[in-house]
Amino acid sequence: MDPITIGLALASQFAPQLIKYFSNSDTAATVAGQVIDIAKTVTGKGTPDEAATALQADPTLALQFKTAVLASETDLEKAYLADRADARARDVDLAKLGRRNVRADIMVFLDVVGLIACLVVLIFYKEKIPGEAVGLISTIAATFGLCLRDAHQYEFGSSRSSANKDLTITNLTR
Known part of the structure; x- marks a missing residue:
């Protein structure tokens, strides 16, 4: 192996x-x-x-x-x-240069579009599609939702322990 x-x-x-x-x-x-x-x-x-x-x-x-x-x-x-830390430092460096992380913006935008598309299908077509398809679309919607959650946790921190991790990262990079 x-x-x-x-x-x-x-x-x-x-x-x-x-x-x-x-x-x-x-x-x-x-x-x-x-x-x-x-x-x-x-x-x-x-x-x-x-x-x-x-x-x-x-x-x-x-x-x-x-x-x-x-x-x-x-x-x-x-x-x-x-x-x-490297990923966050990259975003900080881009902001200092007056630039945006366009790739991240596109990813979040596509996550929102995907989530909305899944929800629209589920709201308007749930009775017209097989149960297996409903389950699959629900799973895809959940994945898009988790991607948005991850983006928010990355940007804003997920909890007090996230602040502790940021402090640890800062200390490691010094």
Whole structure:
């Protein structure tokens, strides 16, 4: 198996809190490598497959792996937050130059158009289309709504913890 698949399997089985670090295609291989290295170190095995098998077979090793992952999670969190900081810093730099993030504006506009289109279809044609299509259109509408939520959370922060993350990002980039 490739390292990302093995790393993702280890994380999902033994340390599900790490799954978010696999979402960025640029860092997934790095995170997978770190997870595999931790597994190989804890188990003393030479290959990722052997380490995964050893962790599955021995609950004590699995616990040691989870402990080691928690210890290294701080570094993973820093990398994860730094990735977000770059995107926000880009928007700040554009604003300083008097420019707009046109790509983001277009994405939000298309999310609104898609959501409205789905809702119009559901409101006016719900009785005329099959139930499966209603379910599919509802799912698509929910996806557009989630995209808008994500855009708002990015722009305005999602909670007090978001402010704490922003502070952490600022401290990391200094």
